[in-house]
Amino acid sequence: MSLLINMPNRSSTKLVAALSQFISPEEIEVWPDVRSPEKVTMALLWQHQHGSLLAYKNLQAISSFGAGVDFIVSDRQLPHLPIARIVDPMLATQMKQYVFGVIQHHRLRLEEYRIKQSTQLWQPKGPHKGNTIAILGLGQIGTEVGRFLHSAGFNVIGWSHSEKNIKDITSFTGEVGLKKVVSQADYLVCLLPLTPSTQGILNKSLFSLMPSYGVLINVARGAHLNETDLLKALNNDEIKAAYLDVFQQEPLTNDHPFWQHEKITITPHVSAITSLETAVAQIVENYKRCQSGEEILHSINRDKGY
Amino acid sequence: MSLLINMPNRSSTKLVAALSQFISPEEIEVWPDVRSPEKVTMALLWQHQHGSLLAYKNLQAISSFGAGVDFIVSDRQLPHLPIARIVDPMLATQMKQYVFGVIQHHRLRLEEYRIKQSTQLWQPKGPHKGNTIAILGLGQIGTEVGRFLHSAGFNVIGWSHSEKNIKDITSFTGEVGLKKVVSQADYLVCLLPLTPSTQGILNKSLFSLMPSYGVLINVARGAHLNETDLLKALNNDEIKAAYLDVFQQEPLTNDHPFWQHEKITITPHVSAITSLETAVAQIVENYKRCQSGEEILHSINRDKGY
Numbered sequence: 001m002s003l004l005i006n007m008p009n010r011s012s013t014k015l016v017a018a019l020s021q022f023i024s025p026e027e028i029e030v031w032p033d034v035r036s037p038e039k040v041t042m043a044l045l046w047q048h049q050h051g052s053l054l055a056y057k058n059l060q061a062i063s064s065f066g067a068g069v070d071f072i073v074s075d076r077q078l079p080h081l082p083i084a085r086i087v088d089p090m091l092a093t094q095m096k097q098y099v100f101g102v103i104q105h106h107r108l109r110l111e112e113y114r115i116k117q118s119t120q121l122w123q124p125k126g127p128h129k130g131n132t133i134a135i136l137g138l139g140q141i142g143t144e145v146g147r148f149l150h151s152a153g154f155n156v157i158g159w160s161h162s163e164k165n166i167k168d169i170t171s172f173t174g175e176v177g178l179k180k181v182v183s184q185a186d187y188l189v190c191l192l193p194l195t196p197s198t199q200g201i202l203n204k205s206l207f208s209l210m211p212s213y214g215v216l217i218n219v220a221r222g223a224h225l226n227e228t229d230l231l232k233a234l235n236n237d238e239i240k241a242a243y244l245d246v247f248q249q250e251p252l253t254n255d256h257p258f259w260q261h262e263k264i265t266i267t268p269h270v271s272a273i274t275s276l277e278t279a280v281a282q283i284v285e286n287y288k289r290c291q292s293g294e295e296i297l298h299s300i301n302r303d304k305g306y
Numbered sequence: 307m308s309l310l311i312n313m314p315n316r317s318s319t320k321l322v323a324a325l326s327q328f329i330s331p332e333e334i335e336v337w338p339d340v341r342s343p344e345k346v347t348m349a350l351l352w353q354h355q356h357g358s359l360l361a362y363k364n365l366q367a368i369s370s371f372g373a374g375v376d377f378i379v380s381d382r383q384l385p386h387l388p389i390a391r392i393v394d395p396m397l398a399t400q401m402k403q404y405v406f407g408v409i410q411h412h413r414l415r416l417e418e419y420r421i422k423q424s425t426q427l428w429q430p431k432g433p434h435k436g437n438t439i440a441i442l443g444l445g446q447i448g449t450e451v452g453r454f455l456h457s458a459g460f461n462v463i464g465w466s467h468s469e470k471n472i473k474d475i476t477s478f479t480g481e482v483g484l485k486k487v488v489s490q491a492d493y494l495v496c497l498l499p500l501t502p503s504t505q506g507i508l509n510k511s512l513f514s515l516m517p518s519y520g521v522l523i524n525v526a527r528g529a530h531l532n533e534t535d536l537l538k539a540l541n542n543d544e545i546k547a548a549y550l551d552v553f554q555q556e557p558l559t560n561d562h563p564f565w566q567h568e569k570i571t572i573t574p575h576v577s578a579i580t581s582l583e584t585a586v587a588q589i590v591e592n593y594k595r596c597q598s599g600e601e602i603l604h605s606i607n608r609d610k611g612y
Binding site: 093094096097098100101102104105107108110111113114116117118120122123124125126127148151152153250251252254256259260265266267268269270273 | 408458557562566
């Protein structure tokens with residue numbers, strides 16, 4: 001039995017060291033140099049090559065190395081096995097801190113005051129008035145972010161795939177619900193899972209519904225956003241500004257028009273980072289469950305795609 | 307009976323209009339053109355000239371036009387009368403939004419990323435690690451700000467003149483307590499009332515106790531801060547940065563060294579603004595209480611000075 005680490009785009013050195021405290025190094029395989037493919041029982045993935053799991057005949061379970069599993073379920077050659085994701089309670093804390101931080105960066109005019117400071121300009125203005133925050137995606141993280149923002153004094157509304165009943169958040173579902181939520185959004189926060197139905201959901205038809213002073217915050221996945229539509233909406237004053245932490249391609253290429261756009265604030269995918277300790281603990285637990293034939297923790301609903 | 311408005315440095319036009327909905331215009335006097343000084347029963351003050359209240363022989367009560375009364379109690383020729391302040395529940399909400407906003411501006415490196423964005427530099431870093439926020443002043447506002455920051459995931463400690471027992475905030479008092487609190491402060495937030503004993507409390511001996519990565523946030527009064535000591539502490543790397551919303555002299559003069567200091571972020575006294583509606587309601591209520599001989603609301607303890 002062994003655990004396969006398949007993460008072509010990121011270094012696994014620290015991860016292997018951390019896992020080795022709990023799993024014998026002989027039971028840890030790192031793609032592409034896999035010694036005994038037939039012994040692999042669990043695969044830990046981050047943006048693996050689609051089809052590459054076909055090599056492991058005795059695979060029993062798959063785990064994402066993060067909260068999202070979109071890159072796994074979109075693999076059409078994926079064996080039909082249970083899929084787990086990492087559930088890190090600190091992700092929600094980090095996310096609420098990030099989302100509130102960028103909302104306040106805009107509301108409090110911190111960028112505006114920084115520019116005025118450089119020319120010794122004392123010009124008090126109240127915060128931007130918009131008080132309604134719309135959260136797309138009311139999973140564990142979206143719910144916690146929304147309830148926190150409510151406690152901070154905001155009016156919070158939300159939209160999700162399935163109907164929800166959450167204290168402090170007025171929530172909607174379906175196409176009509178989406179329009180209702182977006183048209184009231186002073187701040188529109190995307191915290192959706194990436195699925196075929198949410199891909200490109202942040203597009204021109206949605207921007208056209210937003211108030212012209214509305215601000216977009218995308219902290220989910222780059223593929224939720226139609227980047228061309230966003231540029232047009234900002235250039236046509238259909239919406240006011242965007243704070244983006246995730247992008248279609250990361251790192252953002254040097255010639256990407258987002259870098260120099262004055263209405264776009266870029267942070268380099270830092271809004272919430274899974275702690276290595278938490279991830280390792282959950283991976284080890286699930287690897288052991290594979291060995292003993294128990295059901296794995298934090299498995300996703302494959303039909304929903306998250 | 308009449309209400310005197312004495313606010314030499316600010317326009318009272320809107321205030322008079324709002325008060326006139328509840329009090330006959332004949333009962334409203336505006337300094338310096340007071341028609342009948344002997345009829346004045348209540349004085350509403352904002353940075354009045356010290357000694358100027360001696361002219362009103364039938365004065366029964368005094369009210370600040372804001373949350374602070376420091377400029378009133380420091381008037382040595384003040385008649386010995388009850389003093390009220392405005393208590394606006396929205397001030398605490400605004401203050402918690404402001405304080406968390408500037409903490410996140412620093413923690414999330416938003417300024418750093420803005421500079422990197424201008425040169426297309428993708429360089430992810432986690433947030434600054436400091437997780438302990440020290441609140442100086444645990445009155446109604448300080449307590450609410452502290453409890454909110456605790457709910458946001460921070461470790462919150464506090465210091466106040468009198469002993470407190472507040473859920474979620476480990477609090478200290480006295481000289482020894484002050485040293486203990488300040489030496490642990492990743493973020494030091496001043497929300498103290500201004501009194502002779504707190505004037506200049508943000509000084510070199512306090513900065514020397516702070517961690518070198520500590521950040522000062524002053525949202526109370528400019529006179530709490532020794533501005534020369536702050537410049538030295540920042541220039542000697544004794545502390546990391548300062549966010550200042552209040553100053554010894556406002557507006558900040560053009561030649562003030564704070565403007566161009568790269569470690570200082572200036573906002574022009576905007577952290578929390580009393581709403582005119584709330585202030586007017588409380589002023590009218592107290593004016594009526596004066597007429598009927600009832601005790602005024604929100605009166606301060608003159609010995610404490612707040």
